[in-house]
Amino acid sequence: MKVLVVGANGQIGRHFVKLLSEDPRHTAIAMIRSEEQISFFNSLNVESVIVSLEESVQEIAAAMAGCDAVVFTAGSGGSTGADKTLLIDLDGAAKTIEAAQQTGTDRFLMVSAIHADRREQWGDEIAPYYVAKHHADNILRASGLAYTIIRPGALTNDPGTGKIQAGENLERGPIPREDVAKVLHHALASEQLHGKTFEIITGKDEIADALNRL
Amino acid sequence: MKVLVVGANGQIGRHFVKLLSEDPRHTAIAMIRSEEQISFFNSLNVESVIVSLEESVQEIAAAMAGCDAVVFTAGSGGSTGADKTLLIDLDGAAKTIEAAQQTGTDRFLMVSAIHADRREQWGDEIAPYYVAKHHADNILRASGLAYTIIRPGALTNDPGTGKIQAGENLERGPIPREDVAKVLHHALASEQLHGKTFEIITGKDEIADALNRL
Numbered sequence: 001m002k003v004l005v006v007g008a009n010g011q012i013g014r015h016f017v018k019l020l021s022e023d024p025r026h027t028a029i030a031m032i033r034s035e036e037q038i039s040f041f042n043s044l045n046v047e048s049v050i051v052s053l054e055e056s057v058q059e060i061a062a063a064m065a066g067c068d069a070v071v072f073t074a075g076s077g078g079s080t081g082a083d084k085t086l087l088i089d090l091d092g093a094a095k096t097i098e099a100a101q102q103t104g105t106d107r108f109l110m111v112s113a114i115h116a117d118r119r120e121q122w123g124d125e126i127a128p129y130y131v132a133k134h135h136a137d138n139i140l141r142a143s144g145l146a147y148t149i150i151r152p153g154a155l156t157n158d159p160g161t162g163k164i165q166a167g168e169n170l171e172r173g174p175i176p177r178e179d180v181a182k183v184l185h186h187a188l189a190s191e192q193l194h195g196k197t198f199e200i201i202t203g204k205d206e207i208a209d210a211l212n213r214l
Numbered sequence: 215m216k217v218l219v220v221g222a223n224g225q226i227g228r229h230f231v232k233l234l235s236e237d238p239r240h241t242a243i244a245m246i247r248s249e250e251q252i253s254f255f256n257s258l259n260v261e262s263v264i265v266s267l268e269e270s271v272q273e274i275a276a277a278m279a280g281c282d283a284v285v286f287t288a289g290s291g292g293s294t295g296a297d298k299t300l301l302i303d304l305d306g307a308a309k310t311i312e313a314a315q316q317t318g319t320d321r322f323l324m325v326s327a328i329h330a331d332r333r334e335q336w337g338d339e340i341a342p343y344y345v346a347k348h349h350a351d352n353i354l355r356a357s358g359l360a361y362t363i364i365r366p367g368a369l370t371n372d373p374g375t376g377k378i379q380a381g382e383n384l385e386r387g388p389i390p391r392e393d394v395a396k397v398l399h400h401a402l403a404s405e406q407l408h409g410k411t412f413e414i415i416t417g418k419d420e421i422a423d424a425l426n427r428l
Contacts, residue, residue: 056333082296086342090304090349095333119270119309128300135304135349142356 001107001188002027004067006053006060006096007074009037011157012111015181016073021046026188031063053092061099069107070100071184082128089129093136097143105145107194109184112137112151114172114199121172137197146194148187152180153201165203166210173201182207215321215402216241218281220267220274220310221288223251225371226325229395230287235260240402245277267306275313283321284314285398296342303343307350311357319359321408323398326351326365328386328413335386351411360408362401366394367415379417380424387415396421 003020007013008030020028021044030041030048041048049063053074064070072093076084093110100108113133115121122130140147153173160178183200186207187193198214205213217234221227222244234242235258244255244262255262263277267288278284286307290298307324314322327347329335336344354361367387374392397414400421401407412428419427 082300083342086296086300086304086345090300091333091345094349119305128297131300131305135308135353139349139352 001025001068002029002066003069003071003188004029004031004049004064004105006031006070006072006092007111008032008041008048010073010075010077012073012155012177012180012184014040015160015178016071016184017041017046018044019181019185023185029063029067031060053088053095057095057098057102060095061103064099064103064105067103067105069109069188070096070105071109071111071188072096073111073184075111085129085132089132090136094139097140097145100145101143107188108140108143108145108147109187110137110140110147110149111180111184112149112197114151114153114170114201116151117197141197146191148190148193148195149197150180150183150187151197151199152183153199155180161202162207163202163204164200164207164210165205166198166200166214168198170199170201175200175202179207183211186211215239215282216243216280217283217285217402218243218245218263218278218319220245220284220286220306221325222246222255222262224287224289224291226369226391226394226398227287228254229374229392230285230398231255231260232258233395233399237399243277243281245274267302267309271309271312271316274309275317278313278317278319281317281319283323283402284310284319285323285325285402286310287325287398289325299343299346304346304350308353311354311359314359315357321402322354322357322359322361323401324351324354324361324363325394325398326363326411328365328367328384328415330365331411355411360405362404362407362409363411364394364397364401365411365413366397367413369394375416376421377416377418378414378421378424379419380412380414380428382412384413384415389414389416393421397425400425 051063076088116133158176265277290302330347372390
């Protein structure tokens, strides 16, 4: 598959693009925001396209041309305000979904967040972020695309273990970003995961086994 | 009709509740955030219910019990940040829509904003607000409720003129909040406006005539 990775320069994005670049079945296109981010992808021999999620649906669609799948792992991050949460995490996702519909890019993987459908778990400080993720996921589920929504627990920079727990309703727990990237890689070509939403944290099962049981 | 007015203490909300209180066909319930807001509604002989849009769907649904219609004219306003835009303008609307679905309160009027479906018109500063309104409106349109989405131009505190222009795609222009309230009042019982989204600015037509032509 030819896969547009939206948010390729994020921490999960970089792990994921590296995995794709080592897999002869797939070709990654890294969608990034600026020229300065390009060298990492050049070093992997991965093509980059510079488009910001604040640009139009048309520009995102142009970046997607010829792709078979989109992986959305972009996020405005903790260092910007809730205005960027609205523009990137919600509307950037919505525009990417519209671009996928317009270009017929049917396969769509979304990196979401554990408990994104459970308002009573959102707490106060992070609640605005959850609002954006919850509604972006709902837009994807209503899109008609062959989606998979992956909701990791608390992200860490620990080395991946390759072992996870996966399910529809998990207790909060940590998971290395590297393992989230591995789950994306496994899920990409899995037709069994079309139309599914699930949570992942570090656990005892091999990724392939945990995903097969969903 | 018994009408729950969400955001009753807002500037449009107060005008609208006053109009309802003078119309023997309708009974208003003012949904407000705090005890201090209650005296205005007491003076109109209008019942109040104290529920914040940051509370749960269940609490909003309880406020809605026995109502035939909901008018959503709440907004976090310009003095709070984009975190409240997410929590109130987007998720507060989404929770109110869910409460209406759960309670079978079929009629739903939404006060939106002119150009909320046209990203190219959003500019920079107000774009995060537009993201919230755009997606709240989309949630309502997909809800199965008998909705009407009313999108006023630039709101002013001038006295109402009772004359508007209404249409699906207007140029930006001003409109007094008092006239927006009058449009809500006219639209409330209009079956012809079910499932419609339209923009309003000050114009030359009587409100009833302008709405009848939509």
